[in-house]
Amino acid sequence: MIPISHILILSAILFAIGLMIILMKKNAIVVLMGVELILNAANLNMVAFSQYDPSLKGQMFSMFVMVIAVSEIAIALAIVFKLYHHLRTVDIDFN
Amino acid sequence: MQAINFYSLIFYGFSALVLVSALNILLTKNVLYAAFSLLVSLFGVAALYVLMGADFIGIAQIMIYIGGILVLMIFGVMLTTKLKGEPILTQNRNVLSSLLVGTGLSTFLGLIFSQFEWANRPWIDQTALAEGSIRKLGIATMTDFLLPFELIAIMLLVALVAGTYLAKK
Numbered sequence A: 001m002i003p004i005s006h007i008l009i010l011s012a013i014l015f016a017i018g019l020m021i022i023l024m025k026k027n028a029i030v031v032l033m034g035v036e037l038i039l040n041a042a043n044l045n046m047v048a049f050s051q052y053d054p055s056l057k058g059q060m061f062s063m064f065v066m067v068i069a070v071s072e073i074a075i076a077l078a079i080v081f082k083l084y085h086h087l088r089t090v091d092i093d094f095n
Numbered sequence B: 001m002q003a004i005n006f007y008s009l010i011f012y013g014f015s016a017l018v019l020v021s022a023l024n025i026l027l028t029k030n031v032l033y034a035a036f037s038l039l040v041s042l043f044g045v046a047a048l049y050v051l052m053g054a055d056f057i058g059i060a061q062i063m064i065y066i067g068g069i070l071v072l073m074i075f076g077v078m079l080t081t082k083l084k085g086e087p088i089l090t091q092n093r094n095v096l097s098s099l100l101v102g103t104g105l106s107t108f109l110g111l112i113f114s115q116f117e118w119a120n121r122p123w124i125d126q127t128a129l130a131e132g133s134i135r136k137l138g139i140a141t142m143t144d145f146l147l148p149f150e151l152i153a154i155m156l157l158v159a160l161v162a163g164t165y166l167a168k169k
Helices: A004-024 A029-050 A057-087 B004-027 B031-051 B054-078 B095-115 B134-142 B146-167
Strands: none
Touching: A004 A029, A004 A057, A004 B004, A004 B095, A004 B134, A029 B004, A029 B031, A029 B054, A057 B095, A057 B134, A057 B146, B031 B054, B054 B134, B134 B146
16 A cells, blocks of 8 residues: 555645746646646545545545536636636736 | 465556646646546546445546546536647646645655554454445435435535636526
């Protein structure tokens, strides 16, 4: 069985990559991809801990996180479409 | 012993796949390449879920993220650019400071997680390995988590209606 610290380190690196994508990229849709990576890192942690828990509460939490990710992406993409409609660009720091 | 080695080989292989494709999102400038790297990364995370005994979460990851969110994102890329036959590019900003923040955060968290003694915590039950989580998850959804389940169903409905309302002309 994989030691849990390895899974935690993997999800920490995934979180850091998602944070770097959010900070670095100019295109709003790529920033949303970074948000998805961060939510996946959180899910990975919860599933890793629910390996040791017979009641599987971690997996229930990760299901709820997935639904929240879907809602977030639907609203955020609608906002990005509106932004493009008004400004003709989806760059975040437009001039 | 042989089976354990094979298991950890697959596990670390999929971990490397996840990390490499996530780094490719960071390094590439092409938005569509980033979308397809995200596909590979999410698929690798689904494989890790299955390897950790969370089969239902793995299937849900493939159906929701790859089947729903990624298609929505690729549609978003297509609809928010003027397609002229050129690759769709994105610029970088704050490169040095964000690299500093990311590497610093990951080394900090990695040091903490590798130094901490996980093995003899009281809440880690080394014997409790989940085998086939779907039945347990279904029972938990309909008993202990019934109120959050209904609430999040209403929230999803409201979010989808709000998304359609915002996106209309």
